[in-house]
Amino acid sequence: MADSGGERTKTRDVDDLLADVDDITVDDGDATTGSSTGTADRVDNRERASRGTDQGGSRLRDRAGQLFSLRTFVVALALTAVGMALGGFVPLVGGVLGFVGVFVATFVLGAVGDRSQYLEAGIASAAVAGGWSLFGNLTLVAVGAGLPLLAVNAGIGLLAGLVGHYFGRDLRDGLTREI
Template structure:
């Protein structure tokens, strides 16, 4: 059992150096092997994997979400003479991101949809804001609608992806 633990630790150290894992984590795993706590070492390696892969927020995913939502808003804005098509573009962008992303990223997509919807509404009604329209309330309402639409789109995109990748047998 101790040989298997040392082997897993070596594998984790070898893969960790390529990914830029902190040296402190690998040193703690080595010290636990020296003590002989094989169960603790296995859980430490698994905890390091979940911290790295299961993070709740990713800046890279947020940038991709802004790109998807922004692209959907541009496509929605190309429809002439129909109001609020940019908001349907937020739904489309969230759907496409959910369809293409390998992980669930509701936080990033919701944030991108809310901010994009709010900013677009404020910029669209800029002359009315100078005349006395409350910009904070406008941003909050449009941001809330954008957040909900992006989350709904992401949910249905994830659902379709799950249905397409599930085994039928």
């Protein structure tokens, strides 16, 4: 009990010191007024201005961070690339199993992740499937006849990735829900 009371005093002391520093460092170009109410008004105005700027910028960063996570995208890209490669090594059915590998990779991402990452999983799946198609049919793409094939494979990869992530999220929800 005594420790928490001591911590409160320390916190108030630090806050008081910070307020004193703010009072000393306020620069308004007017050296004629030295009243505490003028200083308090200036400090309040600065705090309001800094809160508005900080909140606006951090809100935008928070929303962007909630919509798209670069770290999750890189993980999804690596998982889908490994899934596509492992599925693609099987002779005769490697093309189809590559998309099954994308499905499994995004399924794992959905089952393990603590939040839904549809955007990252979808973009990574489409990019890997499109890239796989690009390098697998480089001659057709160079001639121009392979672009529809590239688009179809990227679309199938996108669909496989989103469906895999959906089922992974559904499994996670089913396993973690209370009965």
